[in-house]
Amino acid sequence: MGEDGKTQAERKLTIGEIAEEAMDAFDFGPEVMTLAEPDGYFCEMEPADFELARASIAYLAYQLLLMYRIKHGNVRGNPGGWVGVRHYETEIRKEIASLFGVRGTQNERIAEVRRLYRVALGAWNDDEAYREKMTDVMQRFEEKYDLDEDELGIVFV
Numbered sequence: 001m002g003e004d005g006k007t008q009a010e011r012k013l014t015i016g017e018i019a020e021e022a023m024d025a026f027d028f029g030p031e032v033m034t035l036a037e038p039d040g041y042f043c044e045m046e047p048a049d050f051e052l053a054r055a056s057i058a059y060l061a062y063q064l065l066l067m068y069r070i071k072h073g074n075v076r077g078n079p080g081g082w083v084g085v086r087h088y089e090t091e092i093r094k095e096i097a098s099l100f101g102v103r104g105t106q107n108e109r110i111a112e113v114r115r116l117y118r119v120a121l122g123a124w125n126d127d128e129a130y131r132e133k134m135t136d137v138m139q140r141f142e143e144k145y146d147l148d149e150d151e152l153g154i155v156f157v
Helices: 013-024 047-072 080-098 106-126 127-145
Strands: none
Touching: 013 047, 013 080, 013 127, 047 080, 047 106, 047 127, 080 106, 106 127
16 A cells, blocks of 8 residues: 555556656657647657657557546446546547647647547557557556456447
């Protein structure tokens, strides 16, 4: 048990924890959490690397937070559970947009998060080393928080 009397499984999974783990695993710094400059990048990272770093965090945050919230929410087996899942999806996308400081209307912010997710999904499909790193990060969280997408009935597309 930790200092606060909670086991790892009882702790609340946060987007900040996911972002920190991703930054450690992929070795990118906190500059990926800031807005990009108009010329395409804010830091010494190339624009494509900067975008993939943000996309990786968005991908991990979306998948892991959705699994966590479905597990701990009252949506599984509930006749209106799909409404709860949709609520969580929207809520998580807003959190990711806020994490990155994405501006615009709610729909524009959500669209940007979805775009980042697709960028990471493309890298997942095209790059085996990237896929292995992402899988490693996800498995650590799944074990730490006892998450299993199959058990939860989640199908990620």
